[in-house]
Amino acid sequence: MTDKGPSMTTPASADVRCEILRAAATLFAAGGVSATSLDQIAAELGATKGKIYYHFGSKAELQTEVCKYxxxxxxxxxxxxxxxPGPPGDRLRRMARAHVLAMMCNRPYHRVVVQTYMGGSTSGASGTERAFLDDLIQMTDAYAAMFREVLAQGMEDGSMRRQNLSITLNSVLMMLNAPVFWYHPRPDETEAERNGIAEQVADMALGAVLSPAPG
Amino acid sequence: MTDKGPSMTTPASADVRCEILRAAATLFAAGGVSATSLDQIAAELGATKGKIYYHFGSKAELQTEVCKYxxxxxxxxxxxxxxxPGPPGDRLRRMARAHVLAMMCNRPYHRVVVQTYMGGSTSGASGTERAFLDDLIQMTDAYAAMFREVLAQGMEDGSMRRQNLSITLNSVLMMLNAPVFWYHPRPDETEAERNGIAEQVADMALGAVLSPAPG
Known part of the structure; x- marks a missing residue:
């Protein structure tokens, strides 16, 4: 294993990759992955398709890389x-807020994730595409595992209602993902307003899992 | 207005329509709307494409009719x-349970709704397709309005937390819709198990909106 060689990603080429990913995410999110061509992405970048192919082997690879990003x-x-440190409820609240804010700030990328998981756009995937997808699934599983663990800890210590853990995890993550569907930033939106939205969604997610207050 | 004439839907032709819708929903849900052809749907039915065209003008119309159903x-x-009758919390719980159960029982249809709203598969819609879609949006708005009203009543009487109503509605509906993503019926699943799932999701939705118990 060497860190030199033609496949080494230089900072400049990393920038170019990010630029391509951003253009792809924007167009995929707006028009749908299947309806968007590499030609359109190249045009958006003011570049040639060759430039995209230098960094990404196929549209499927580009789609998966948007999702992984x-x-x-x-x-x-x-x-x-x-x-x-701290009790599971406090940690979950902080995680939930961070999740919603990150999603609001990078909405196009997350819309592509939803399309990838939902739209059937990966049906008929080739072997290579399947490998990209397996990679992505592993990453989202690792992501969800953080939420699963903190929920399990909350059920364990009694601060959260003891109920089916997988249903709880799926329900909470879906509520936290909901802004990807309904959130449309206003041009004059302030950071305080964005924080307020994240706060409300996090509060609701906590309410969905916390044990009712005794009394 | 007359209830006779060539456009009258006879019981037999209504059955055929339902059969076509069921085949379309199943294939659309499994393989994605854009990847599914009318030929495949006809093959699934053991019929010709002509039979489908007799009842539905286009694939887009079929897609929208699956959603409307x-x-x-x-x-x-x-x-x-x-x-x-009864307090908003009780009514919301009953509505939530019914929503989840109905979705679990008719999962393929609901997956098509999600694809239609999410997958960008309606981009580039023609005028007619746009009209179908407007119709569908009106129906889902009327559906959501029931939840909006009961949430507003709960905030009004103080039994539910006073917070942004649209964010509350969107978050609750997304949590209630989540089973369309994660629910896969087991062949040996009992009605009691299905009810248990619906019960847990409804409990979580209630927890997300109810005011914390005083004390």
């Missing part, structure tokens, strides 16, 4: 809350 | 809880 962003945003 | 089923299931 999205999951990486979410993971980085949520991990500090997961690793923080 | 889905929303109609949900509306019928949820309306009794909405119109029931």
């Amino acid at each position: 999205s999951v990486r962003l979410m993971h980085m945003a949520v991990a500090p809350g997961f690793h923080a | 889905s929303v109609r089923l949900m509306h019928m299931a949820v309306a009794p809880g909405f119109h029931a």
